[in-house]
Amino acid sequence: MQGTSQGALHDALTRAFRQLTATFTTRSEVDPQALRRPDYALLAAVERHGSVRPSDLAAADGHDLSTVSRRVASLEGRGWVVRERDPDDGRACRVALTDEGTTRLATERAARAAIVTEVLVSWSEDDVRTLTDLLERMSDDVAASRPLTTHLERSSA
Structure with missing residues (x-):
């Protein structure tokens, strides 16, 4: 890949993701049912x-444990996750989605998908499929190239 095209690709990705993030953030500010990005990311x-x-x-998200613990406590308080004892280490806990958390995540995912669908309404089905395939491939390659990729990320690829 040539330097110019690398720069153009980086700029295009940055702009697209910034626009999507701004759109989802605006939605969460005007719709009381919308999940904010940190909650959505953790539930997902x-x-x-x-x-x-x-x-x-x-470790998988690159955040410190105290930040994740506060998010987990907040989601637990809303009934969207539950803490369970780790069967391999009784001193530790595991976090799992509740049925309500699964439903909440599915609702938010559908709302976000509707926004993207509306944006891409003029795209052909082939173009949408190609974009999806290429973004999946890129995501897998980025995860595989990270030197500190955790076992969680490797197992979900």
Whole structure:
């Protein structure tokens, strides 16, 4: 890949993700039912990994454990996750989605998907499929290239 195209790709990705983030943030500011990004990200990570230790979530996300613990406590207070004893280490706990958390995440995912669908309404089905395939491939390659990729990230790839 040439330097110019690398720069253009980086700029295009940055702009697209910034625009999507701004759109989802605006939605969460005007819709009291919308999940804010940190809550959505944590619920999605728990769904992806299943019952998981908060320390593994922190490592996979690049956050410190205290930040993840506060988020988990907040989500637990809303009834969206539950803490369970780790069967492999009684001193530790695992976090799992509740049925309500699964429903809440599915509702938010559908709302966000509707926004993206609306944005791409003029795109052909082939273009949407190609974009999806390329973004999946890129995500897998980025995860595989990270030197400190955790076992959680490797197992979900």
